[in-house]
Amino acid sequence: MNEDLQRYLLDVSLREPEACRRLRELTLKMPEANMISSPEQVQLILLLAKMLGARHGLEIVTFTGYTSLFLTLRMPKLKMTCCDLSEEFTRVAREHWSGARVDDRISLELGPAGQTLDVLEDEGYDGAFDFAYIDADKTGYGGYVEACFTLVRPGGLILLDNVLWGGGVINEEDQSEDTVALRELNAWLHENAGSRYDLSLVPIGDGLTILRLGD
Known part of the structure; x- marks a missing residue:
């Protein structure tokens, strides 16, 4: 999608x-700005969460x-x-959550994500979440x-x-650790889709895979 069409998409869809x-514009000034999710992708996640x-x-x-x-607002x-x-x-997140008065509905768990997920499982959070959004290492x-297969509820x-x-992921000359991991995961998720989950890979942002868990 060229820049003009991307701008049109945002103009007629993004709210x-x-x-x-303000938070997005602040984040885009950071050296790590590429880590932020695109607003149109987050709006799609919002729509799915509402559904x-x-x-x-x-x-x-x-x-x-x-x-x-975005979601809690x-x-x-x-x-x-x-x-x-x-x-x-x-x-930065805490400051903006507090400023928007949504901080009372957001629990921040600081630490390696894998360890946090293990703790959630140990504490009985199986099926406690309606959705999980992964944008990590x-x-x-x-x-x-x-x-998340355990922590997210059926459906x-x-x-x-x-x-x-x-x-x-389609550049075979790119054999970096991150690229290989994503390439292998995409293939594995596709091969194993079926009774456990339905799958769609949507070309929005930098690519968003959506899994719906079986009932």
Whole structure:
């Protein structure tokens, strides 16, 4: 999609809360700006969450809190559990959650995401989440998906960001660890779709895989 068509898409579809726009513009000034999810992708996640009637979402990893801010602002009954390792980035998230008065519905778990997911399983959160959004270290995606198969309820959604990886997944010369991990995961998810989950890979943002778990 060229830039003009992308701008048209945003002009006629995106309804971004002002608090989210401010946070996004702040984040885009950071060296790690490429880690933020695109607003049109987050709006799609919002639509899916509303269709689910979601009350509890899981985010792996939250970065500066844009996605969770967008979702909780537009869904007043939604609670989010957010995982992240960085105190620096999540300090920004906390400030904006508090400023938008949604911080009472967001639980931030600081630490390695894999360990946090293990703790959630140990504490009996099986099937406690309506959806999980994974936008984390790419080599960890497989483990996060497996954990979410347990933590997300039947009929719920698991969403994975960056699954097209800027086109790297089809560039056989790109054998970097992250690219290989995503390429293998995409193939595995496709091969194993069926009774356990339905799958669609949507070309929005940097590629969004949507899994709907079986009932």
